[in-house]
Amino acid sequence: MKHIAILGSTGSIGTQTLDVLAHSPELYKVEGLAGGHNLPLLLEQIKQFKPKKVSVATKSLADELKLHVSAQTSVFYGDEGLMEIAAGTDADYVVTALVGSQGLRPTLAAIEAGKDIGLANKETLVSAGHLVTELVKKRGVKLLPIDSEHSAIFQCLNGESIQDINKIILTASGGSFRDRTREQLKGVTVEQALQHPNWSMGAKITIDSATMVNKGLEVIEAHWLFGLPYSQIEVLIHPESIIHSCVEFVDNSIIAQLGNPDMRVPIQYALTYPQRLSTPSKPLNLAQIGKLNFREMDYVRFPCLQMAFDSGRAGGTATTVYNAANEVAVARFLKGAIDFLQIEWTIDSVLNQHEVVASPNLEEIMAADTWARAAAEK
Ligand SMILES: NC(=O)C1=CN([C@@H]2O[C@H](COP(=O)(O)OP(=O)(O)OC[C@H]3O[C@@H](n4cnc5c(N)ncnc54)[C@H](OP(=O)(O)O)[C@@H]3O)[C@@H](O)[C@H]2O)C=CC1
Ligand SMILES: CC(=O)[C@@H](O)[C@H](O)COP(=O)(O)O
Ligand SMILES: [Mn+2]
Numbered sequence: 001m002k003h004i005a006i007l008g009s010t011g012s013i014g015t016q017t018l019d020v021l022a023h024s025p026e027l028y029k030v031e032g033l034a035g036g037h038n039l040p041l042l043l044e045q046i047k048q049f050k051p052k053k054v055s056v057a058t059k060s061l062a063d064e065l066k067l068h069v070s071a072q073t074s075v076f077y078g079d080e081g082l083m084e085i086a087a088g089t090d091a092d093y094v095v096t097a098l099v100g101s102q103g104l105r106p107t108l109a110a111i112e113a114g115k116d117i118g119l120a121n122k123e124t125l126v127s128a129g130h131l132v133t134e135l136v137k138k139r140g141v142k143l144l145p146i147d148s149e150h151s152a153i154f155q156c157l158n159g160e161s162i163q164d165i166n167k168i169i170l171t172a173s174g175g176s177f178r179d180r181t182r183e184q185l186k187g188v189t190v191e192q193a194l195q196h197p198n199w200s201m202g203a204k205i206t207i208d209s210a211t212m213v214n215k216g217l218e219v220i221e222a223h224w225l226f227g228l229p230y231s232q233i234e235v236l237i238h239p240e241s242i243i244h245s246c247v248e249f250v251d252n253s254i255i256a257q258l259g260n261p262d263m264r265v266p267i268q269y270a271l272t273y274p275q276r277l278s279t280p281s282k283p284l285n286l287a288q289i290g291k292l293n294f295r296e297m298d299y300v301r302f303p304c305l306q307m308a309f310d311s312g313r314a315g316g317t318a319t320t321v322y323n324a325a326n327e328v329a330v331a332r333f334l335k336g337a338i339d340f341l342q343i344e345w346t347i348d349s350v351l352n353q354h355e356v357v358a359s360p361n362l363e364e365i366m367a368a369d370t371w372a373r374a375a376a377e378k
Contacts (some may be wrong), residue, residue, distance in 0.1 A: 002271065005032035005051075005089050005115075007082060007106055008097035010041045012202045013120040013146065013263060017095050017364060018045060020268045027272075032080050032089035034098075034106075039059065043068055053089050055081030081236070087113035093271070096121040099204050101320070101369055102328050104128055108362070111135045111143075118270040120146040122221045126323045129224030129366045143225070144270040149218055150225055151242035151266030152257035157226070158274075160255075166248040169319040170218055171238035172297070173198050175209035177340075182301060188340045190333065198241035198261045207330045211338060211343050216308025220319050223312055230312050235305060237295035242284065260284050273356045302343050307351060316358040317368035318351065324372035325350035350375045 001343035004021065008014045014035075021028040030049035035042035036057045046054055046069055054069070055076040056062050059294055069075065076084045086094055086106035094110040095118040096103050108128075110117060112135065119125070136143045145151050149170045157165075160322035176195045179183060185354045192211045201209075208214035219233050219311060244266075246256035259265050262281040269276070304326075311318040329346040332338045338346070350372050357364050 001027060002093050003031050003089075003091045004093050004095065004271075005034075005053075005085050005091035005110075006030070006095045006097060006347065007034045007085060008036070008099065008121070009033040009045055010035035010038040011097055011099065011201065012205075013095070013097035013267065015041075016263050017097065017118075017267050017271075018049065019280060020271065021049070023264075023268075024277060028172055031091040032085040034085040039065060046073055051089075053085060075325075079105070083109050086110040087115070091115060093118065095267075096124065096271075097146075099123070099202055100124070101127040101323055104132075104365070107132065108135060110140050111141055114139055114141060115146065116142040118144050118146050118267070120267075121145055122217050123323050123327070125218050125224045126220045127320045127369060128360075128362065129220065129319070130359070131362060131365065133224050144273055145221075145225055146263070146266050146270045148217060148241075148263060148266050149219060149245040150222060151269055153222065153226065153247055155257045155269065156245070156247040156255040160247070160249070162227065164249050164251075165228065165232060166250055166252070166323075167232045167234050168222060168226065169234045169236050169246045169248060169254075170215060170222060171241070171243050171245050172212065172215045172235050173209065173241045174207070174237050174239055174295075175212065175214075177210050178237070182341075185340070185341055193333070193340060197239065199263075203334055204327070204330050205341060207333060207343070208326070210340070211326075211330075211341075211349070212302035213304045213308070213326050213330075216305045216311075217323065219305070219308050220312045220322075230309055232309050235297045237297055239295075240289070242289060242292055258284060258286075287325050298344045304347060307344075307347055311351065314356050316356045317360050317364065318354065318356045320365050320368045321351055321354045321372040322347060324369045325376040328373050328376035342370050346376050 030051045032053040034055040040190045087109040094115045097120045101123045103124045107124045241261045243256045248254045311322040325347045329343040
């Protein structure tokens, strides 16, 4: 039996993780759940999974939650609450499904406490990939990818040697505005941007898909997860999101992982690896799909992806700043305060003002993150 804690249990990844756990209840015990503001959903989860510790975003939410839970469940809140669910429960495995770089400190705390990690929160690796991967090595824990592309690559690399890789190919759906020109991006609405063609996800990542920042974050995530240089990471537009990513080897063989777009498959694989078990997903019917399409990535149409490669190559705090500026810009766009194209303009402008710190420690990462947020707000 695996003992699990989930950071971000009330979100898209969090709820799908709980679906996976409920599908095989004999395999899992939920020890801790951290939600944010969605109290009714967290209460349902507490009733069903009976965790010993839970956390919410604020003290007032925690006070309200305490009125509804039994004495068997301890209630925490805020940053300390996230740290408690990450590192202070009897879980041996933590699923990181918070959104944004706020996931960094709790993830480091969970690794330090010796927990294996199922990583959905890609911003953590983008913000401080070197700190996370060094600590994983030092503590001897597992860091298992949940992100669909990275799970695909992880599966394609099973039994293969890193030296035999020519390149990894991350597939990108193109997001909600894939078929629009840059001219046609002027004046697009939040509602339009939130219509992802293939996946149902949280708001922030759905906007990131539309700007191609999501693929940028995933390029940096792949660099850290698989230890590959940026020259061996490629992005290919694949509108159907059926091939979740692939690896080309030195003999020119390409191995790909396919499946319907359903995150419960990579979530479960990260939980049960190296075992495969049945999932609550539908099988892929290739005959029904008929054909799959591919297009070369257009870096002029999607400049945020070029910025991610450039930040990744610059290293140090550059990717921290890329991520933090994007988080601020997306939050502003979602509130209707800026236009869609101002997201890329904001990231570019903040990156241009930044003086990169090489090999930053955690304090320098947090300082760069704070600085980038202030610069982006300005
Ligand atoms: N959704 C997907 O299919 C995929 C997501 N990912 C990555 O996984 C991560 C999660 O994405 P997703 O599930 O879509 O995001 P959601 O927005 O759906 O969920 C985010 C979770 O974080 C919680 N949260 C937000 N702010 C706070 C806070 N201040 N304190 C405590 N909890 C907080 C939310 O709580 P509440 O809702 O209660 O406020 C919610 O549980 C992201 O890094 C994303 O890039 C990667 C691949 C696929
Ligand atoms: C489900 C998942 O892993 C997302 O990151 C997804 O890949 C987004 O799709 P695109 O970024 O390819 O539009
Ligand atoms: Mn992905």
